[in-house]
Structure formats: structure tokens, C-alpha cells
Amino acid sequence: MSKKNIFFIYTFLLLLGSLSSFSLPPYNLIFVNFITYSLFLYLIVLFKEKKAKISNFFFLGFAFGYGYFASSLYWVSHSLTFDKQLTFLIPVAILGLPILLAIFYGAAVIAIHSLIKKDYIFLLIFSISLSIFEYLRGILFTGFSWNLISYSWSFSLENIQVLKFIGTYTFNFFSILIFSIYFNSLWPVQFKKILINSAFLFIVLISNYLFGKIIIKNTEFNQYNDIKIKIVQPNIDIAKTWGTENENRNLISLINLSKVNKDEKTLIVWPEGMIQQTNPKDLYKYKEYFNKNFSKNHLVVVGVTNPSISGNKINFYNSLVVLNNNAEVVNVYNKIKLVPFGEFIPFENLLAKWGLKKITFGYSSFSSGAERKEIKLFNNLSFLPLLCYEIIYSGDLKRDSKDYNFIINVSEDGWFGDSIGPHQHLTQAVFRAVEQGVPIVRSTNKGMSAYISPNGKIINSLELNKSGFIDLKLFFLKGKTLFSLLENYIFYFTIFLSIIFVIALRKFNKNG
Structure with missing residues (x-):
């Protein structure tokens, strides 16, 4: 030839x-x-x-x-x-x-x-x-x-x-x-x-x-009426998610989209990276905002930048936190699967000398979290936290978790504009819902936020580059899927x- x-x-x-x-x-x-x-x-x-x-x-x-x-x-x-x-x-x-x-x-x-x-x-x-x-x-x-x-x-x-x-x-x-x-x-x-x-x-x-x-x-489902979920998509310009002044303005936008009944137990889900300037331990400064708009019946899930001091070193985590109506952190999950060059620089000591930095705002690389466990809510409900592209890893979601009712996936797909990327990312979430047999609550800043049923049907979603919210009640699959039990051993x-x-x-x- x-x-x-x-x-x-x-x-x-x-x-x-x-x-x-x-x-x-x-x-x-x-x-x-x-x-x-x-x-x-x-x-x-x-x-x-x-x-x-x-x-x-x-x-x-x-x-x-x-x-x-x-x-x-x-x-x-x-x-x-x-x-x-x-x-x-x-x-x-x-x-x-x-x-x-x-x-x-x-x-x-x-x-x-x-x-x-x-x-x-x-x-x-x-x-x-x-x-x-x-x-x-x-x-x-x-x-x-x-x-x-x-x-x-x-x-x-x-x-x-x-x-x-x-x-x-x-x-x-x-x-x-x-x-x-x-x-x-x-x-x-x-x-x-x-x-x-x-x-x-x-x-x-x-x-x-x-x-x-x-x-x-x-397929038979059990409707769960005790708690309401509100998915929020604020559609904030990526460039305006960084800086203290922007953080205050964005927080007000998120709260305005999160109107809820003060007497109804509600979980409000905001996207990844919405709070990047304030240490989660210091979020009490927003207590007045939270007290005015939320009650003891409400919890807020949001993506934050989470600094942690270890000896003489400060580690930064891309985290998901659960806040109560006093803006106090009641649960935290530090992202484990980090995006190379997006969230951390491989061989950072060498490449940083050439002026390379991670894509997300801030110079230092994020550190990887140590464990992923289910987060319990309102005593009788629990979810598996996943940030951004952690949703793509088939058979590698549970980690240290024992059991959970649903998955929350917060993401910032605005980095990819009006491309096919957000569509592909949403599809990965659909596949995980079917595999695990659990509903997925997905909140993104600029789209595509969605509520996905345990059989993979997108019950409701928000389009790219539009602000809005989705109100929903969860429903669960009766029993577990074979794949959720055996995972990639199959x-x-x-x-x-x-x-x-x-x-x-x-x-x-x-x-x-």
C-alpha cells in the first residue's frame, strides 16, 4: 500500500x-x-x-x-x-x-x-x-x-x-x-x-x-410531598461572578428568584460558584438577607469557594454547602473530581513559572476533597452532592455514601457559551438518573437546569441563557436498580x- x-x-x-x-x-x-x-x-x-x-x-x-x-x-x-x-x-x-x-x-x-x-x-x-x-x-x-x-x-x-x-x-x-x-x-x-x-x-x-x-x-414511583424543591437559574454573566460587589448583587438576584412559602418545607438549589469571595464561615454577614426571605423551614444549597487552612498552607476547595435561614453552614461537600487546567494545574510548580493558571477565577489551584457522603435534610431525606462534571463518572458516584434519595448536581456551564457542551452535559445527567434509579436535581447558572426523573425523563428544564426557576416535588423509584448495586462490576x-x-x-x- x-x-x-x-x-x-x-x-x-x-x-x-x-x-x-x-x-x-x-x-x-x-x-x-x-x-x-x-x-x-x-x-x-x-x-x-x-x-x-x-x-x-x-x-x-x-x-x-x-x-x-x-x-x-x-x-x-x-x-x-x-x-x-x-x-x-x-x-x-x-x-x-x-x-x-x-x-x-x-x-x-x-x-x-x-x-x-x-x-x-x-x-x-x-x-x-x-x-x-x-x-x-x-x-x-x-x-x-x-x-x-x-x-x-x-x-x-x-x-x-x-x-x-x-x-x-x-x-x-x-x-x-x-x-x-x-x-x-x-x-x-x-x-x-x-x-x-x-x-x-x-x-x-x-x-x-x-x-x-x-x-x-x-415502573412504579412513590411521590414525596413533605418537601418542595426549587431549582434556580440566575443567568449571571460569568465575568460578573467574581468580586465582592458582584457577589452582593448576585445574591440579591438569587434570592429574588427564590420566593417561597415560609410555612412550607423547601430546599432551594442555586448553581455552582455563586459565592466566591466570602469564606463560608463568614456568610453570617448575609444573615439579614436570609432571615428576611427564608424561614426555619428552608435550606439553601449553593456552590462556593471554600478556603481551608492546613498548617502554613491555605487550600481552596470548590464546594457545595447547605445553608439555613441564618446563612449558617449546616453541611459541606468538597469536590473530589477536579477539571484539569479548569480547576487545577498539573505540575503547577513548573507550569506556573510559564504564567499558566487555572481557567476559573483566582490564581491558585483548587484542592481535591477527601470524601463524598450523602447529605441529610429535614431528618428523613438525603441527597448525593455532585459538582459540575462529577456527574459524568458512571459507576463512580457513591464513593463513601451509603444510601441517598436523590442527586443534586450544581454546575456552571456558562463557560461553554451557546455551544453543544451544555447539551452533552445534561445528557450525562440523564444517563446517571437511569443507572442509579434516582431523580436528579440540576442547577446551573446559564443553563441547562433540569429536573430528571428516575427513568431519565426530563420533567422540566430551563433553556440556555435565560433566568428562571423550577418548582417540583420529588418522586422516587420503588426499589433499586441492578446497576446501582453492582455498578461497573457488570x-x-x-x-x-x-x-x-x-x-x-x-x-x-x-x-x-
Whole structure:
């Protein structure tokens, strides 16, 4: 195979990967994946038949992955436009982040290059390898499991009910498997195999859809009427969330959107990063504001910057606090999963000398919290606190928590403007709701705030760049989901069984 042809195929794979990104929200053109993934796998087989170099297989996967991530994560660069000191990093974010993520696709292909064959066994091997490396992408180097291809199914509530049983990573494995199914019938075109593959695909898709429909129809909920929830979305300009004067003005805006009945038990949820100048211990200075607008029946959840002195060092935490009507902190959670470069600088001592700082306001990096436990409210209710993108980690939410009734996710997606980023972030929350079988209360500054039911239905939401509030009563799923009990052990077991199945099939074919 000539260098010219190889270069053409790499370029073609870049385009295929980019095209596949349009299967994700908000576009959800899922049908493209059956073309892109099948062609991707076909070209891997073609390189094997042409006896390409081992390194070529890495770049096959890398090219597809780079196109996919460059097209679906370009919006990350928007967060660098708020600070003139960081604008020079915009090309690095657009070009560099996809490089790091595409390495996992390249590694997934090169890991199985010796097993490549144009048969269904290799289809299974490919799906196993890519799903494993996608899992590794979510846990290594702080982890970034954003935009697994299984999120393509987010357009259909019925199709994602299976998450209650298998979770997102296992769903991702099966998604790769069916998206790639036409690889062995593309060239030369084999109509018989296309019909067989289509028949299999039809059975699988219809079965999963009907299964989801039955689950939704038969799901029973318990209405919880004792406490009212109010989600607030203030739509404050990001640049005006920093500074003491802004903090006072923003607090008044939040309170004005939080009008509640003083005799009704209510939990008010404000977004991430709404209080950044005042130490949570000193919030009593806002006691008059709180006393005037809230009663003993009210609690406020809000994201704050939380400094803590340890010896001669001051650690800063991105925290969620619960405040009573005297503006006193009654509970606090320090964020564990921090965004690299957004909330902390890796190798800070070295990179700070070059003038690099985190994207969020303030110079010092945030520190990571030590534990995540459920927070109890009004004696008989508890929630799991998650800040920003902590919601994306399938199977890694509970940490030290024992049991909780619902999840509160506060975020600041205003960093990403009117891009596709906030839509993708909301979709991650939908998947977590289905997996865990609990409602999710989501408050963001500029959108998209939402109340998500335990089966993933968005009951109510607020649009991007609009202020407002959502009043709601919680309802809970009767019982627990299988995934909430076993979490990613289901993925490990599925991959283990699949590997055993592959070994058995290869041995059978060899003996046969």
C-alpha cells in the first residue's frame, strides 16, 4: 500500500470520526454510526490484508478518534475566552485535547492487530478492545469519560432503560458491536450478509426498544410531598461572578428568584460558584438577607469557594454547602473530581513559572476533597452532592455514601457559551438518573437546569441563557436498580465473559 493511499485513508478516517460526532446530542443523527464504525472496522481489516506496518494500525485508530473528539469537544476552548492571559491556549485546547483522547483509540486498534480477521469473531474482539480502552479513558490521568458513543442513544428514553441493568460502559460495548456490524459486507458488496446483518440488527433494536417501553410502563414511583424543591437559574454573566460587589448583587438576584412559602418545607438549589469571595464561615454577614426571605423551614444549597487552612498552607476547595435561614453552614461537600487546567494545574510548580493558571477565577489551584457522603435534610431525606462534571463518572458516584434519595448536581456551564457542551452535559445527567434509579436535581447558572426523573425523563428544564426557576416535588423509584448495586462490576463481568467466548470460538474454529 503506497504512502499516498495510506495518507488518503487516514484523512478519510478523520472525516468518518468527525461525522460520527453528529450522532451525539444535540444532533443525535445515530444512523451515521452504522456507516462510520463499519467503515472504520473494514479499513482495519483492509490494512491487515495489505500487510501494513504495525504503526499504521495505531494511526488508523488515532485518526478516527481524533476526528471524533475534535468535532465533538471543540467547545471546551470557549472557556479560555474569558481571560486574556489564556487566549493563546485556544489552539492547544482545540487541537491538543483530541490528541490525548485519540491515543486511546489508536491503542485499542494496535492492541488487537495480530487478531484481525474478516469474521464475526474479530467484530467481537474489536468491540471488546475499544470498550476497554474507552473505560480506561474514563479512569486514567484523572479520567475524562465524556462522549462515549453510547450517548448517541440519548434521543430515545426507551432505548436507554437498559442502563438500569448494565450501565453506560457495558451499553457502550454493545453499541460499538452493533454499529460495526456491516464491516464484512461493504467491499465487495455482499447483499446476503447485509440482509443477515440487518435482520440481526432489527431484532436487537426492536427488542431493546420494546423492553424499555415495558420498563417505563411498569415502573412504579412513590411521590414525596413533605418537601418542595426549587431549582434556580440566575443567568449571571460569568465575568460578573467574581468580586465582592458582584457577589452582593448576585445574591440579591438569587434570592429574588427564590420566593417561597415560609410555612412550607423547601430546599432551594442555586448553581455552582455563586459565592466566591466570602469564606463560608463568614456568610453570617448575609444573615439579614436570609432571615428576611427564608424561614426555619428552608435550606439553601449553593456552590462556593471554600478556603481551608492546613498548617502554613491555605487550600481552596470548590464546594457545595447547605445553608439555613441564618446563612449558617449546616453541611459541606468538597469536590473530589477536579477539571484539569479548569480547576487545577498539573505540575503547577513548573507550569506556573510559564504564567499558566487555572481557567476559573483566582490564581491558585483548587484542592481535591477527601470524601463524598450523602447529605441529610429535614431528618428523613438525603441527597448525593455532585459538582459540575462529577456527574459524568458512571459507576463512580457513591464513593463513601451509603444510601441517598436523590442527586443534586450544581454546575456552571456558562463557560461553554451557546455551544453543544451544555447539551452533552445534561445528557450525562440523564444517563446517571437511569443507572442509579434516582431523580436528579440540576442547577446551573446559564443553563441547562433540569429536573430528571428516575427513568431519565426530563420533567422540566430551563433553556440556555435565560433566568428562571423550577418548582417540583420529588418522586422516587420503588426499589433499586441492578446497576446501582453492582455498578461497573457488570462491565468487568461482561468483558470477561466475552473474552472467554472469543477464546472458545477461536479454539472451536481451529479444531474444526
